[in-house]
Amino acid sequence: MHLMKEYNANILGHLPVLLKNALAQASKLDIKYILTAHGVGWRGETIAPLLEEYSRFANQNYRKKVTIMFDSMYGSTARAAIAMSEGVKSTGAMVEVVDLKACSLTAVALHMYDSACFAFGSPALNSTMMPLVESAIGYCRGLKLLAGKTGVIFGAYGWAGAPTINDMTEALKKCNANVDEVKLQWKLQVNDEVLAKSYEQGVKLGMKALEVGK
Structure with missing residues (x-):
């Protein structure tokens, strides 16, 4: 999670709207894995807190x-x-x-x-x-x-x-x-x-x- 935040801050910091759009699409899916291009893969019970953190940043809920x-x-x-x-x-x-x-x-x-x-x-x-x-x-x-x-x-x-x-x-x-x-x-x-x-x-x-x- 620490590395995910670090990547978001340094690469996607100025693009929260892209995360918001991606989350809107993801909400329609039954997600079993999240395999990022940069960082670790996510599965099972780790997915929910990951999406929560993405949502926090996308909506600028500091x-x-x-x-x-x-x-x-x-x-x-x-x-x-x-x-x-x-x-x-x-x-x-x-x-x-x-x-x-x-x-x-x-x-x-x-x-x-x-x-x-x-x-x-x-x-x-x-x-x-x-x-x-x-x-x-x-x-x-x-x-x-x-x-x-x-x-x-x-x-x-x-x-x-x-x-x-x-x-x-x-x-x-x-x-x-x-x-x-x-x-x-x-x-x-x-x-x-x-x-x-x-x-x-x-x-x-x-x-x-x-x-x-x-």
């Missing part, structure tokens, strides 16, 4: 889940990401924290595949976002995995913060995502106030995920 993706230079943005994840957990929603230095784009798509909400964190680098963050947003844009979802932006800066936030906002708008008006940004290292605000943003995302997720 889970009550938030995926927080970030890159960090000296740990400041990473600490905020962890605080945000604790805020999400406090609501009872699921949360996935993704350090982009240790995660492939394939895995990024997998984590976003069934998430109702998201967050992107990046420190400022040469007045813009970190390359891994820009790459992750661009990859999700092509697969339409952020379209219609609510997300927040956060990150540290040293001397030029506004361009970073603006660039991230514009990149996410191109994904047709709904970016929260609150952009959490701070100079240099986090302090207790920043961590508290990160936690609060996590609570907001968690509540939104519980509202729209299924």
